[in-house]
Amino acid sequence: SQTIHQWPATLVQPVGSPLSLECTVEGTSNPNLYWYRQAAGRGLQLLFYSVGIGQISSEVPQNLSASRPQDRQFILSSKKLLLSDSGFYLCAWSRTGGNTIYFGEGSWLTVV
Amino acid sequence: QQQVKQSPQSLIVQKGGISIINCAYENTAFDYFPWYQQFPGKGPALLIAIRPDVSEKKEGRFTISFNKSAKQFSLHIMDSQPGDSATYFCAASSVVTLRAGSYQLTFGKGTKLSVIP
Numbered sequence: 001s002q003t004i005h006q007w008p009a010t011l012v013q014p015v016g017s018p019l020s021l022e023c024t025v026e027g028t029s030n031p032n033l034y035w036y037r038q039a040a041g042r043g044l045q046l047l048f049y050s051v052g053i054g055q056i057s058s059e060v061p062q063n064l065s066a067s068r069p070q071d072r073q074f075i076l077s078s079k080k081l082l083l084s085d086s087g088f089y090l091c092a093w094s095r096t097g098g099n100t101i102y103f104g105e106g107s108w109l110t111v112v
Numbered sequence: 113q114q115q116v117k118q119s120p121q122s123l124i125v126q127k128g129g130i131s132i133i134n135c136a137y138e139n140t141a142f143d144y145f146p147w148y149q150q151f152p153g154k155g156p157a158l159l160i161a162i163r164p165d166v167s168e169k170k171e172g173r174f175t176i177s178f179n180k181s182a183k184q185f186s187l188h189i190m191d192s193q194p195g196d197s198a199t200y201f202c203a204a205s206s207v208v209t210l211r212a213g214s215y216q217l218t219f220g221k222g223t224k225l226s227v228i229p
Contacts, residue, residue, distance in 0.1 A: 043221035103155035
């Protein structure tokens with residue numbers, strides 16, 4: 001069966017510090033990978049998606065970036081965090097050609 | 113045209129009652145309509161999904177009703193239980209052009225359901 005792991009689960013970072021959230025998927029190959037953000041009490045905003053290694057599409061211009069160094073690894077980064085980057089970040093995956101998206105457990109980021 | 117409008121924003125239902133959440137869309141290219149359930153502090157989990165060639169799909173106490181001509185779909189939770197208290201998201205899927213077979217979900221803003229004993 002397929003599983004998705006996302007870490008860290010919680011982090012508190014000062015403004016201006018860097019960020020790295022990591023996500024890996026097991027039990028499948030060549031998945032589509034996604035990063036979503038969910039602000040408190042709000043909906044799901046797609047930040048990035050990737051259909052293959054090194055292929056990243058950005059949906060929202062911001063100070064975040066994503067990378068896919070390996071087939072089943074997806075990383076969300078920032079060089080300098082802003083207060084507005086606080087939120088619940090969700091990694092997700094889908095099969096190639098599949099239209100069901102499966103979410104990880106999420107990472108709570110608080111920028112102080 | 114990519115929006116999915118969801119209502120109500122919050123819903124309080126008595127235990128045993130019927131919870132109804134509605135969604136509407138505009139993009140006729142959407143071809144898959146899932147519902148996700150999210151408990152506090154957790155990632156959303158797929159609950160039930162429907163394709164536009166079907167008007168209704170039922171799984172246990174959860175039913176999706178789909179009206180293609182009106183471009184609306186809804187989630188009905190029968191015999192609602194306190195354990196159903198969660199945020200529910202409707203979504204619609206369309207193929208993105210980056211690579212054939214890649215789908216992208218457009219989510220509604222969510223409905224916070226509270227089922228009171």
